[in-house]
Amino acid sequence: MIDLVLIGAGTGHPDHLTLQGVRALQEADLVLIPRKGADKEDLAHLRRAMLDRHRPGGAVVEVDLPVRDAEMPYLQGVEAWHDAIAQAWAKAVDLPQGGTVAMLVWGDPSLYDSSLRIAARLDWRARVIPGITAIQALCAAHTIPLNSLGNEVRITTGRRLREAGFPPDADRVVVMLDGACAFSTLPPQGLRIWWGAYLGMPEQLLDAGPLAEAGPRIEGVRAAARAAHGWIMDCYLLARNDAH
Incomplete structure (x- = not known):
């Protein structure tokens, strides 16, 4: 069984990460860093900087995220997009014996963020550590x-x-x-x-x-x-x- 910990990472300042979030990062077996293309590489860089500060040397896997099809009707396109992201997450995580995967989410994972909806598509147990919202x-x-x-x-x-x-x-x-x-x-x-x-x-x-x-x-x-x-x-x- 994979346990997924979604950690609210604030809006970009490295000090936005809570002490609870830092502890969860340090205890995770693997940290997943999503990449949204070269034009948003700054976001991945900020995540790496947080890990260098709070979890140096820990196991990290980066995953390229698919792009939503803007030609599809909005809700239908979002559902298909989330399906594809879930598949990308599953493919990137290689923990045959199970374990804990952590992911840093901008803002708060419960507010206008779809990480929980995506995680629900997988046979993973999810929990949330709230962060500072935008x-x-x-x-x-x-x-x-x-x-x-x-x-x-x-x-x-x-x-x-x-x-x-x-x-x-x-x-x-x-x-x-x-x-x-x-x-x-x-x-x-x-x-x-x-x-x-x-x-x-x-x-x-x-x-x-x-x-x-x-x-x-x-x-x-x-x-x-x-x-x-x-x-x-x-x-x-x-x-x-x-x-x-």
Whole structure:
């Protein structure tokens, strides 16, 4: 039997790894490092740096991940993609007598991450060690509370924001997995944005302000950063002006 430990690794800063996560890395028989192509090699490099610091000399296997077929309907394409990733994991792990495999997951494995769904396709036992989420890192970087006084917060994706707009019954919305600046599709009047990219990394970028003013700036900075690095991870908080 393979035991899979999914360890929340934060958003890029090596100190985001918890003491519980460090212990799990050190106790694992094998650490699996996923690679997402040459344009995202920085992410694999950061994982290697964490291992060099907390688990020097331990067994490590790197696995190239397949790419989602963008021509397929979204949910169908994601399911097929997850099937392929599960097969890649299984092929990369060679522990005939069983053992523990650890994997560092950006942010938190329970929040807009599919590692648990992928692991469920395999005959492995999975457990999670939570980490710092991108939402926590965003609010810390801007030194703001996540919620307005006594109110709830909605968490959604760029795709949903683009399709449904700003939820009429919410005063604050966190947007993740937005590859195309979905905030630019909203009427900007009365909205404020706090945005962050490469949170916790030396390349960290931040901007905030009324959406009508900050939105165009963010679009330009985001496009330039993505061109420079080949990839970008970002998220943002939107709020109605009377709720910030």
